Amino acid sequence: MNRFLNFVWKEFLHIVRDYRTLLILFGMPIAQVLLFGFAITNEIKDAKIAILDFAKDNNTQEISNKLLSSGYFLLYENLQSQNDIEPAFRKGIIKEVIIFEPDFGKNIERTGTANVQIVADASDPNFANMLIGYTSSIIMDYQAELSKGKTLPPMINPEIKMRFNPNLKSVFMFVPGLMSVILLLVSALMTSISITKEKELGTMEILLVSPLNPFQIIVGKVIPYLLLALVNSAAVLILSKYVFEVPTVGSLPLLIAECTLFLVTALSLGILISTVSNNQQTAMMISLGALMLPTIILSGYIFPVENMPLPLQLLSNTIPAKWFIRIVKGIMLKGVTFSYIWQETLILAGMTVFFITVSIKKFKIRLE
Amino acid sequence: MDDKYIITVKDLTKKFGSFIAVDKISFEVPAGEIFGFLGANGAGKTTAMRMLCGLSIPSSGTATVAGFDVYKQTEQIKKNIGYMSQKFSLYEDLTVKENIDFYGGVYGLSKEKRKEKTEFLIDLLKIEDAKNKLIKSLPLGWKQKLAFSIAIIHEPKIVFLDEPTGGVDPITRRQFWDMIYEAADRNVTVFVTTHYMDEAEYCSRISMMVDGRIAALDTPGNLKKQFGVETMHEVFVKLARPQSNE
Numbered sequence: 001m002n003r004f005l006n007f008v009w010k011e012f013l014h015i016v017r018d019y020r021t022l023l024i025l026f027g028m029p030i031a032q033v034l035l036f037g038f039a040i041t042n043e044i045k046d047a048k049i050a051i052l053d054f055a056k057d058n059n060t061q062e063i064s065n066k067l068l069s070s071g072y073f074l075l076y077e078n079l080q081s082q083n084d085i086e087p088a089f090r091k092g093i094i095k096e097v098i099i100f101e102p103d104f105g106k107n108i109e110r111t112g113t114a115n116v117q118i119v120a121d122a123s124d125p126n127f128a129n130m131l132i133g134y135t136s137s138i139i140m141d142y143q144a145e146l147s148k149g150k151t152l153p154p155m156i157n158p159e160i161k162m163r164f165n166p167n168l169k170s171v172f173m174f175v176p177g178l179m180s181v182i183l184l185l186v187s188a189l190m191t192s193i194s195i196t197k198e199k200e201l202g203t204m205e206i207l208l209v210s211p212l213n214p215f216q217i218i219v220g221k222v223i224p225y226l227l228l229a230l231v232n233s234a235a236v237l238i239l240s241k242y243v244f245e246v247p248t249v250g251s252l253p254l255l256i257a258e259c260t261l262f263l264v265t266a267l268s269l270g271i272l273i274s275t276v277s278n279n280q281q282t283a284m285m286i287s288l289g290a291l292m293l294p295t296i297i298l299s300g301y302i303f304p305v306e307n308m309p310l311p312l313q314l315l316s317n318t319i320p321a322k323w324f325i326r327i328v329k330g331i332m333l334k335g336v337t338f339s340y341i342w343q344e345t346l347i348l349a350g351m352t353v354f355f356i357t358v359s360i361k362k363f364k365i366r367l368e
Numbered sequence: 369m370d371d372k373y374i375i376t377v378k379d380l381t382k383k384f385g386s387f388i389a390v391d392k393i394s395f396e397v398p399a400g401e402i403f404g405f406l407g408a409n410g411a412g413k414t415t416a417m418r419m420l421c422g423l424s425i426p427s428s429g430t431a432t433v434a435g436f437d438v439y440k441q442t443e444q445i446k447k448n449i450g451y452m453s454q455k456f457s458l459y460e461d462l463t464v465k466e467n468i469d470f471y472g473g474v475y476g477l478s479k480e481k482r483k484e485k486t487e488f489l490i491d492l493l494k495i496e497d498a499k500n501k502l503i504k505s506l507p508l509g510w511k512q513k514l515a516f517s518i519a520i521i522h523e524p525k526i527v528f529l530d531e532p533t534g535g536v537d538p539i540t541r542r543q544f545w546d547m548i549y550e551a552a553d554r555n556v557t558v559f560v561t562t563h564y565m566d567e568a569e570y571c572s573r574i575s576m577m578v579d580g581r582i583a584a585l586d587t588p589g590n591l592k593k594q595f596g597v598e599t600m601h602e603v604f605v606k607l608a609r610p611q612s613n614e
Contacts, residue, residue, distance in 0.1 A: 202455025209421050209451040209528075210474045211443065 028289075035297050038309050044072045044127075044134055045307055049096040050088050052079040055104035059114070063142050067098070072134050089121055089163055090336045092326055095306070096120045096131045108146070113155040122162035123333040124173050127304045132160055164333045171244040176328035177301030179236050180321040181292070183259065184266045186229045188291055191270030192283040195221055200279050214363060222267045229266075233259045249335030258331065258345065262324040265348050268355035269320070275362035295321045323347050374399040374526055374557045375420065380429035382415050389415040391580035392429065397559065397573075399525070402552050404571030405561040408608045411577040413561045414530060420559070421528055422446055434525045447475075450519035454531035457515050460504035464495060467503060468518060475522035489517050509540035516547055520556060527551065529560040533567065545570050565601040574600075576607050583607050 015021050049067075053060050067073050076094045079085060088094050099117040101107070107114040118135050120128035136158050147153035165172040195218075198204040207217050237255075240246040248255060269291065277283040296302065298312065299321035305313055316322050323344040330336040330344075338345070375397040382390040390412045397403045407413045418424040420433050422442030431438045434448040451457075458467050465486055472482035490499050493513055498506060506514070512532065520527050529548075533541045545567065548558055552572075560571065568574055568588060575585040584591055584607060588600055595603050 201460070202453050203457055203459060205423070205453050205455070206451060206457040206471075207474070208423055209446060209449070210471075211446045211476065212474055213443070 024289075035293075035312075038312055043307060044130055046074045047072060047096065047131055047306055048076040048094045049073045049098060049131075050077045050079050050085075050094045051075060052082070052085065052097060052099040053104075054102040055100045055106075057103075057105035059105040059108055059146075060100040063100070063116070063139060064098075066142055067135065067138050070134075070138055072138075085119065089119075090330070090334050090340050092121075092330055092334075092336075092340070094121070095127065096135065098135065108154045108156070112152055113157060115157050115159060117159045117161065119161045119163055122165035122168055122172070123329045124300075124304055125162075125165055125168040125170050126173070127306075128162055128165075129168065136160075169244070169246070171240065172246055172333060174301075175236065175240040175244070175246050176325045176332060177299065177321075179233060179259075179328060180262065180299065180324045181295060181301065182232055182236060183229050183263055184269075184291065184295055184321060185287075186232055187225055187263050187266035188270035188273065189284065189287040190225050190228075191222055191267050192273035192277065192287055193280050194225075195271065195274035196277055196280050196283040199274075218271055218359075218363075222271070225270075226260075226263055226267060229263050230256075230260065233263075246332065248332050250331035251337070254338060255328070255331045258324070258327045258341070261345065261348055261352070262320065262327075265320045265324075265352040265355070268352050268359065271359045272355045272362070275359050294319055298322065300325055320348060320351050372398055374435075375403075375431070375433050375559070377420070377431040378429055380416070380419060380431050381427045382412075382419060382424065383427045388580050390419070390426075393577075393580075393582045394429075395575055395582065395585055397557060399557050400552055400555045401572045402548060402558040402560065402570065404568050404574040405559065405577065406568055406574055406604065407561075407577030411608075412580040413577055416577070417528055417530055417559070417561060420445075421449060421451055447522075448525050450522065450524040450527035452515050452519040452527070452529050452532050454534050458503045458511060458518065461502060463502055464490070464499045464506070464514065467514070468521065471518045472521050477522060485521055489514070489521075493517065509536055509543070512536055512540070512544060513547060516544065520551055524556065526557040526559060529558065531561055531563060533562070533564065538566075541567070565599065565604055568600040568604075576604065578608055 015025065051064055053064070064075075068075050073096075077088065079088060079097065085097050085099075088097065097119045099119065101115045101117075104114045104116070116139060118132055120131050122128040139156055139158055143154065143156045162168055195204075198207065204217075208214065212220075233256075237248065241248065270287070273283055273286050273291075277286055294315075298305070298308075298316040299319050300316070301321065305316045305322065308316065327341045327344045327348075330341050373396040375395075377396070378394045379392045380390060380394070381388065381392050393412075393416060405413050405417065415424065419426045419438060420431060422433075422438060422445045426438060433445045436442075436444040436448070438445065459470070462470065468486045468489055469482050472485055477485065486499075490496055493510070495506075495510065495514070498510070503511060503514075516527075516529070516532065519529075533544055536544065541564070548560070548570075552558055560567075562568060571588065573585065573587050574591060576583045576591075584594070584603075586594065591603050592598065592600065595606050597603055597606065
């Protein structure tokens with residue numbers, strides 16, 4: 001018994017000595033519970049909408065107020081004409097547009113029926129469904145209030161339209177997200193592993209002593225993975241087009257260019273990871289734990305970023321995949337041109353420069 | 369600098385923060401010499417070697433390797449040296465031929481030259497049967513001999529060997545040293561660090577490092593005479609004992 005207890009004690013010592021294990025042991029459950037708890041939410045909070053009010057009367061004003069004071073919606077802009085709707089959606093900020101027909105109030109008075117159109121951005125079908133549900137029920141509420149004490153209750157007919165994904169196929173949402181996860185996995189994970197492998201085997205030292213300069217070594221390591229990942233992204237695109245019938249509405253060359261940019265971002269992340277880890281195991285842990293998990297949860301791949309609490313929203317800004325998913329959704333589903341996604345592109349490019357700069361600094365320190 | 373010496377080192381120092389890893393070492397190595405670099409673990413051997421290979425910038429002092437300055441001309445130094453470390457330097461998942469071809473290419477050998485070298489090495493090491501086998505399937509001794517041959521594939525002026533014979537049986541070690549002698553006969557300067565005192569006896573001259581300083585530098589014979597002992601082992605113990613736990 002004593003012998004056995006001794007053994008158990010030894011195991012405890014191992015755990016306490018290794019602060020990484022400790023961190024995983026206690027940190028991971030807490031982080032996961034918080035992340036998932038806040039990220040997986042079926043509530044809508046402050047969703048940005050636009051209103052196109054042709055009637056501008058008391059009724060439409062009251063409905064708008066009711067919607068905006070509910071806490072679910074936030075007015076991003078007032079549109080002036082039908083032509084404003086398309087560009088508003090393409091910018092990717094607003095998720096829903098509510099259109100009141102001309103003479104909305106008069107129609108209620110005269111005929112007892114009025115029409116309101118609710119258009120949602122269905123590139124994220126679940127979120128669009130939720131938005132429509134919330135909006136409709138608020139409008140129904142209003143209708144009930146109006147009906148009080150009236151013999152002939154007025155009718156407000158909501159007409160629902162799903163933009164970009166009329167059939168609400170969930171694959172529309174998954175393709176961009178999957179693409180970013182796959183590209184990130186191949187690029188960041190594989191590069192970091194292959195560089196740390198050289199360190200582990202001692203071949204890195206030989207390479208550093210050789211006339212190859214560090215820049216050539218890094219770029220040389222990265223090029224094969226860049227090509228492989230490009231083949232991967234082509235495979236995802238082809239599959240989604242011919243098997244799941246997700247069209248690429250926008251420009252294919254632009255999409256490929258953006259994919260390449262994201263690949264470079266991911267590869268530079270991989271290099272950065274490899275400069276801070278000394279063996280393949282650590283590189284894999286960092287890639288999977290610190291990269292994949294936040295990418296899946298916080299990028300908007302599965303859970304809409306808009307519904308997360310502010311701290312998580314801010315955190316999500318640091319995740320390259322978030323910007324890439326917005327770009328891919330924009331090009332594939334909405335057919336936007338570069339002028340709509342230049343900001344996201346710029347952010348990705350900036351992140352890439354940052355990762356590379358830090359890697360080079362770290363690499364040099366290691367050489368010291 | 370004197371042309372006779374292929375390596376000249378004067379007051380070379382490396383500090384990591386307040387820790388002085390290498391403390392004002394000075395020595396010269398003539399061409400074709402087998403220069404042994406001995407010392408306890410942590411005595412500063414590897415740090416000194418890394419500075420000479422252009423892997424680490426010295427904190428102060430001067431040094432030239434093959435006539436090039438270790439501060440400014442690290443690129444030229446890298447072209448003129450070969451290097452083999454205590455860890456394995458060959459790719460386990462590549463074949464013998466692929467490894468030779470890769471390293472030949474890294475050192476800028478032409479395609480024909482690489483082919484010629486490959487045949488020469490396979491013949492020299494008598495590994496005709498294994499030339500298309502993966503490195504990981506070869507015995508340790510073969511790997512080490514192959515690694516050394518590849519380290520001098522570009523016929524460098526100097527080859528740096530960092531504990532090249534770790535974990536190898538005495539017979540293979542002896543064969544390995546035969547290869548080192550052959551290289552030295554071709555006027556390749558060999559700069560070698562080791563833990564094995566029997567290997568120290570094979571060197572032309574030996575420098576003993578203790579706590580970042582060179583405590584003694586002479587031929588093995590002279591060192592033994594100086595300390596009045598029979599073997600290099602005793603020399604090492606006498607020098608290293610007061611300062612270290614080994």
